[in-house]
Amino acid sequence: MTISPDAFTFVRELVRAESAIVLDPGKEYLVQSRLVSLARTAGHRDVDAFVRELSTRRNPATLRLVVEALTTNETSWFRDSDPFTALRESVFPTLAETRPHRQIRVWAAACSSGQEPYSILMTAQDTPELTGWKVDMLATDLSQEMLDRARSGLYSQLEVNRGLPATTLVRHFERAGLSWRISPALSSQVQFRQLNLMRPFPPMERFDVVFLRNVLIYFDLATKQDILRRVRQVMAPDGHLFLGAAEMTMGVDDAWERVPAGSSSVYRIREEHRSCVS
Amino acid sequence: MRVLIVDDSRAMRRIIGRILGDAGFEVLEAGDGQEAIDVLEAQTQLPTLACVDWNMPVMDGLTFVTEVRRRPEWRAITLMMVTTESESDRIVRALAAGAHEYLIKPFTADAMVEKLDLLGLLPVSVGEPS
Numbered sequence: 017m018t019i020s021p022d023a024f025t026f027v028r029e030l031v032r033a034e035s036a037i038v039l040d041p042g043k044e045y046l047v048q049s050r051l052v053s054l055a056r057t058a059g060h061r062d063v064d065a066f067v068r069e070l071s072t073r074r075n076p077a078t079l080r081l082v083v084e085a086l087t088t089n090e091t092s093w094f095r096d097s098d099p100f101t102a103l104r105e106s107v108f109p110t111l112a113e114t115r116p117h118r119q120i121r122v123w124a125a126a127c128s129s130g131q132e133p134y135s136i137l138m139t140a141q142d143t144p145e146l147t148g149w150k151v152d153m154l155a156t157d158l159s160q161e162m163l164d165r166a167r168s169g170l171y172s173q174l175e176v177n178r179g180l181p182a183t184t185l186v187r188h189f190e191r192a193g194l195s196w197r198i199s200p201a202l203s204s205q206v207q208f209r210q211l212n213l214m215r216p217f218p219p220m221e222r223f224d225v226v227f228l229r230n231v232l233i234y235f236d237l238a239t240k241q242d243i244l245r246r247v248r249q250v251m252a253p254d255g256h257l258f259l260g261a262a263e264m265t266m267g268v269d270d271a272w273e274r275v276p277a278g279s280s281s282v283y284r285i286r287e288e289h290r291s292c293v294s
Numbered sequence: 295m296r297v298l299i300v301d302d303s304r305a306m307r308r309i310i311g312r313i314l315g316d317a318g319f320e321v322l323e324a325g326d327g328q329e330a331i332d333v334l335e336a337q338t339q340l341p342t343l344a345c346v347d348w349n350m351p352v353m354d355g356l357t358f359v360t361e362v363r364r365r366p367e368w369r370a371i372t373l374m375m376v377t378t379e380s381e382s383d384r385i386v387r388a389l390a391a392g393a394h395e396y397l398i399k400p401f402t403a404d405a406m407v408e409k410l411d412l413l414g415l416l417p418v419s420v421g422e423p424s
Contacts, residue, residue, distance in 0.1 A: 174400070
């Protein structure tokens with residue numbers, strides 16, 4: 017049983033109106049899997065019937081539950097997969113042609129419990145063009161608690177089940193009691209630091225790649241503009257910025273342009289703005 | 295698409311069957327590896343995926359995976375271990391025997407769906423009228 021186009025459209029419009037998060041066509045399975053337990057709890061035989069009643073009665077509490085079910089993100093490895101494919105197939109090979117010192121600097125600007133920076137490093141190891149290269153990773157977050165977790169490199173069984181291919185698990189992790197620990201070869205490449213994106217950044221060397229995914233959605237327009245302007249100042253002129261699927265620079269900071277990268281897209285500083293930062 | 299769930303626990307077969315049924319799969323079941331082989335031999339239309347527990351009576355999951363991989367006519371079946379066995383060497387053994395993925399119990403429905411995504415098995419029929 018899969019969700020009908022009408023039900024998907026209703027949920028898509030609801031989530032977009034309430035959260036600015038866009039569920040692209042192809043995310044029907046996500047809607048289905050996230051709503052099925054809500055539907056059953058509400059006594060419906062399937063998600064379609066649940067959504068049909070929701071669209072008629074529009075019970076505010078149920079509407080809120082639906083939005084929360086679709087916008088609460090547990091952190092997965094290789095979250096959304098497309099950005100990591102773009103890194104491996106497009107961004108890293110491009111950088112490999114233009115960095116004579118065989119060194120790349122990456123910033124994961126809201127690293128949470130560490131899955132994102134470690135996923136980036138695993139992707140770098142899977143990129144043939146970067147064999148023998150040095151990848152410097154700065155991982156920052158507002159939460160000291162999250163940074164401590166990320167730095168420990170320890171993940172529960174439930175966490176390593178989320179989006180991590182089995183071959184990657186056995187290659188990059190070792191058992192530590194009931195948990196799994198990221199290999200020292202990876203964790204030693206990451207520098208963790210507390211950082212509040214709303215405040216001026218400390219002095220930093222330029223980055224070739226910045227991951228700023230699913231962060232801007234929480235800020236107002238002026239703050240988004242300020243953050244994107246300051247990110248430009250710490251980017252290499254030909255650097256690559258990754259945003260979340262529901263985020264864009266258009267109408268916020270037009271010094272960035274969206275360019276295709278594999279089946280996904282990244283943001284780069286427009287040519288005419290590069291002189292300002294180089 | 296069809297899935298064969300091989301697990302000696304009826305409750306676990308029901309849980310996995312419900313998740314995969316919601317994802318659009320038609321579900322077949324077997325209580326051990328030998329029964330799973332009998333089910334496969336009786337099919338004219340093979341399942342796309344088999345979710346296989348490790349520890350089962352009569353024939354365990356690793357032996358079943360090895361047997362499926364030995365038979366060229368079953369080569370197209372994608373094999374995913376779904377088991378409480380969580381040591382690295384176990385995972386390596388299963389992958390070496392021919393399993394494509396490995397999901398460790400306990401797991402959430404989202405984790406199962408993400409494994410299907412990794413395997414390229416999310417139903418192509420999503421979005422069609424149900």
